[in-house]
Amino acid sequence: xxxxxxxxxxxxxxxxxxxxxxxxxxxxxxxxxxxxxxxxxxxxxxxxxxxxxxxxxxxxxxxxxxxxxxxxxxxxxxxxxxxxxxxxxxxxxxxxxxxxxxxxxxxxxxxxxxxxxxxxxxxxxxxxxxxxxxxxxxxxxxxxxxxxxxxxxxxxxxxxxxxxxxxxxxxxxxxxxxxxxxxxxxxxxxxxxxxxxxxxxxxxxxxxxxxxxx
Ligand code: SF4
Numbered sequence: 001x002x003x004x005x006x007x008x009x010x011x012x013x014x015x016x017x018x019x020x021x022x023x024x025x026x027x028x029x030x031x032x033x034x035x036x037x038x039x040x041x042x043x044x045x046x047x048x049x050x051x052x053x054x055x056x057x058x059x060x061x062x063x064x065x066x067x068x069x070x071x072x073x074x075x076x077x078x079x080x081x082x083x084x085x086x087x088x089x090x091x092x093x094x095x096x097x098x099x100x101x102x103x104x105x106x107x108x109x110x111x112x113x114x115x116x117x118x119x120x121x122x123x124x125x126x127x128x129x130x131x132x133x134x135x136x137x138x139x140x141x142x143x144x145x146x147x148x149x150x151x152x153x154x155x156x157x158x159x160x161x162x163x164x165x166x167x168x169x170x171x172x173x174x175x176x177x178x179x180x181x182x183x184x185x186x187x188x189x190x191x192x193x194x195x196x197x198x199x200x201x202x203x204x205x206x207x208x209x210x211x212x213x214x
Contacts, residue, residue: 009175100113
């Protein structure tokens with residue numbers, strides 16, 4: 001298999017032996033670095049027609065899932081980079097949205113709501129460099145299918161994705177998640193905004209996550 005990642009498993013594994021916010025955030029940063037490199041490689045070499053492009057954001061109006069260490073990473077980014085006023089605005093908006101989505105019985109009900117992601121700004125992702133894995137791996141090969149799927153809510157609207165590309169992304173993702181599991185850190189996936197809110201509202205959430213006390 002062609003090597004299109006830069007961060008070696010050994011190095012990451014050693015780093016995460018020290019279970020802390022700092023090391024985990026570094027590991028997620030490395031994962032996103034590797035995924036970015038893969039993305040460049042795919043863009044340069046694929047013969048498939050990728051429909052995704054800047055400003056196209058149909059898939060940002062749906063339910064987004066995230067793993068726990070990624071949620072912790074993005075939460076830390078918000079805390080470190082936004083001022084108090086911006087943080088208050090974000091978490092009050094997240095609360096508003098999750099009050100609605102938590103009433104939904106099924107994932108499909110949530111998807112049908114078509115609520116834009118709070119990080120979507122003028123159809124552009126405002127956290128593009130640190131967006132979750134799930135937002136990276138999706139590659140539509142048919143714009144029409146996306147429109148049918150996300151705007152008209154048709155099920156099985158057509159061949160949306162390239163499985164070959166998806167597999168390459170998941171290979172890298174699984175490598176990283178395996179290291180978290182080896183270090184007995186939870187990686188369970190949850191809905192993006194409710195994960196951020198849970199971290200924000202639960203006292204000692206991050207400390208307990210790294211002590212495996214959560
Ligand atoms: S994080 Fe960015 S890419 Fe992902 S759903 Fe939100 S706006 Fe879209």
